[in-house]
Structures are given as structure tokens and as C-alpha cells.
Amino acid sequence: MEENFIPVKKSQISLFKSFPLFYFSKENEPLLYKKEGERLKDARIKTKQFPDLFIRASDRENASHALFKTMNAHLEETVFSQGIVPIRQALSTLVQEALEGPLNVSGKMLPETIEILFQGYNQNKILVKSLAKLSSSSDKLVEHSVNILSLTMQFCTFHHFYQTKTQTLGVSAILHDIGHTQLPPELHNTKTRLSDTQFKEFQTHTTKGYQTIIDCECFTPEIAMVALAHHEKLDGSGYPKGSTDISEEAQLIGLIDAYEPLAYRGTSRHTAPQKPFNSLQILKNEVIAGKYSRQMFVNFCSCLA
Numbered sequence: 409m410e411e412n413f414i415p416v417k418k419s420q421i422s423l424f425k426s427f428p429l430f431y432f433s434k435e436n437e438p439l440l441y442k443k444e445g446e447r448l449k450d451a452r453i454k455t456k457q458f459p460d461l462f463i464r465a466s467d468r469e470n471a472s473h474a475l476f477k478t479m480n481a482h483l484e485e486t487v488f489s490q491g492i493v494p495i496r497q498a499l500s501t502l503v504q505e506a507l508e509g510p511l512n513v514s515g516k517m518l519p520e521t522i523e524i525l526f527q528g529y530n531q532n533k534i535l536v537k538s539l540a541k542l543s544s545s546s547d548k549l550v551e552h553s554v555n556i557l558s559l560t561m562q563f564c565t566f567h568h569f570y571q572t573k574t575q576t577l578g579v580s581a582i583l584h585d586i587g588h589t590q591l592p593p594e595l596h597n598t599k600t601r602l603s604d605t606q607f608k609e610f611q612t613h614t615t616k617g618y619q620t621i622i623d624c625e626c627f628t629p630e631i632a633m634v635a636l637a638h639h640e641k642l643d644g645s646g647y648p649k650g651s652t653d654i655s656e657e658a659q660l661i662g663l664i665d666a667y668e669p670l671a672y673r674g675t676s677r678h679t680a681p682q683k684p685f686n687s688l689q690i691l692k693n694e695v696i697a698g699k700y701s702r703q704m705f706v707n708f709c710s711c712l713a
């Protein structure tokens with residue numbers, strides 16, 4: 409039977425010590441580059457002197473588990489002792505693995521990630537405020553998901569949420585847009601407005617994300633509901649169902665999801681990122697129009713203050 413291979417990111421190569429790595433010959437034959445248990449020399453890793461490397465698809469689940477373990481340990485180390493930039497980088501790698509790797513592994517490992525982050529946040533309040541202002545990934549979805557995670561953790565920490573609630577919200581923040589990974593890339597890369605048909609397809613990231621999380625059977629239903637309902641609005645003007653009965657978790661992630669592009673990336677109407685005060689002013693108009701909960705908005709403003 410022909411074996412399948414998955415590319416390994418050059419930046420993550422040092423994390424694959426326990427797994428054999430392969431490269432492809434000119435004839436497209438997979439050849440062993442490094443045996444299981446061997447480490448690439450540090451100098452090679454630093455200068456990236458190696459060909460494009462791959463792991464066996466059959467190693468993907470175990471490799472992802474090992475990756476998460478190493479990344480969580482790294483996050484723990486950085487969150488307590490280092491500056492904001494390394495933490496943001498560690499988080500970006502973690503979120504990327506959660507969005508691209510096997511979801512059943514994320515289900516086991518992400519609660520630990522959130523726990524580490526929560527502990528770190530409780531010890532370092534400045535970290536909470538600064539983390540979402542940094543950009544460290546060129547991948548828009550990863551960037552957006554890390555921002556949503558950072559703002560969500562800020563909210564949970566400020567309002568002293570219990571550990572279980574924080575974990576649900578933190579994992580939901582990371583996975584709320586996982587349905588995007590199933591959309592054609594042209595829906596993300598377009599600089600012009602989406603056509604009606606394209607926008608309809610874009611909206612399916614909610615139902616696709618929900619189904620992906622449910623199918624995995626390793627997350628609580630609340631997390632899947634956030635993926636489904638984070639674009640619903642309390643006045644029924646949202647999608648995919650136009651529902652007004654929205655879980656609290658989905659309302660919160662939805663509110664933060666509306667704030668994030670305004671404050672950090674700009675939108676089609678407000679092309680440049682707005683100051684936090686202006687972003688909240690814009691959002692306030694939506695609250696007055698009945699799209700978001702007033703109380704939740706007030707609580708969100710107070711955690712940003």
C-alpha cells in the first residue's frame with residue numbers, strides 16, 4: 409500500500425525528535441532523512457539547512473500529541489518568565505496546530521493550554537492587556553483566533569470566571585472559526601466585496617465548524633454551539649439561522665469577534681484599525697440597535713478599561 413506523508417513546518421522541525429523524518433528524491437521517492445529518536449543538529453535547525461521534510465501520515469496523531477506536549481511546556485516556561493513576544497509566538501504555534509492538526513488531539517490538549525494561560529494571566533496582569541496587540545503570525549485565521557483567545561482570557565480573568573467556564577470559552581475562542589479551514593481560499597484572499605453567492609458560501613463556516621467539532625466527539629456541545637452561533641444576533645439579523653436564542657458563550661465570542669477586526673485589523677467600512685474607544689463606540693451602536701446584550705457589552709468594556 410502506498411504511504412501518505414505530511415509536510416513538517418521548518419519552524420517546528422526541532423519538535424519532531426521522536427519521529428522519523430523523510431524527504432523526497434528527484435524521482436519523487438520518499439527517503440529516510442532522520443531516524444526515530446535522532447535529533448537534527450542545532451546548527452542545521454538554525455540555518456534551516458535541510459530539505460523539505462515530511463512525517464508519515466500514520467504518525468500524525470502521535471506527532472500532534474507530542475507537539476502539543478512540547479508546545480504546552482514551552483508556553484508554561486514563557487508565560488511565567490519571558491516577555492510578551494515569545495508568549496504570543498508560542499500561542500500562535502499552538503493555535504495553528506489546533507486548527508490544522510487532528511481535532512481529537514486538540515480535544516485532549518487544549519484545556520491544558522488554557523489552564524497554563526489562565527495561571528500566567530493571573531500572575532501577570534500586563535500580559536493580559538498586551539497580548540492581543542501584537543501580531544506574530546502571517547496566517548490571518550491564526551492571528552484572528554489568537555486575538556479572540558487573548559481578549560476572551562482578558563474577559564474571563566477580569567470577571568473571575570471559574571476554571572471550567574474559562575476552559576470552555578478559551579477553547580471556543582480558538583475553534584470558533586475552524587469552519588474557515590474548509591472554505592476555498594479565494595473567499596479569504598479577495599480584496600473586493602464578496603458577491604451574494606460567495607457570502608452565502610462564506611456563512612457556511614459556522615455550520616461546517618459546528619459539524620467538525622461535533623464529529624470529533626472530544627469537545628463539549630457548548631464549544632460546537634459557539635462555532636455555529638457566533639454570527640447570530642439578538643435581533644435575529646445574524647446567520648446561519650437568524651436565531652435570537654443564543655448561548656451566553658456564543659454571545660460573548662460573537663461580541664469579541666465583532667470588536668477584534670475593528671480594533672486590530674480594520675474592516676471594509678473602517679479600513680484602518682480604530683482606537684479601542686472608537687471601536688467600542690461603533691459596537692455600542694450595534695448594542696443600541698439590539699444586536700448584542702447590553703450587560704455583556706458593559707462587562708466587556710470594563711475588562712478593557
Ligand SMILES: [Fe+2]
Pocket residue numbers: 584585613638639
Ligand atoms: Fe466567524
Ligand SMILES: [Fe+2]
Pocket residue numbers: 552584585665
Ligand atoms: Fe471570527
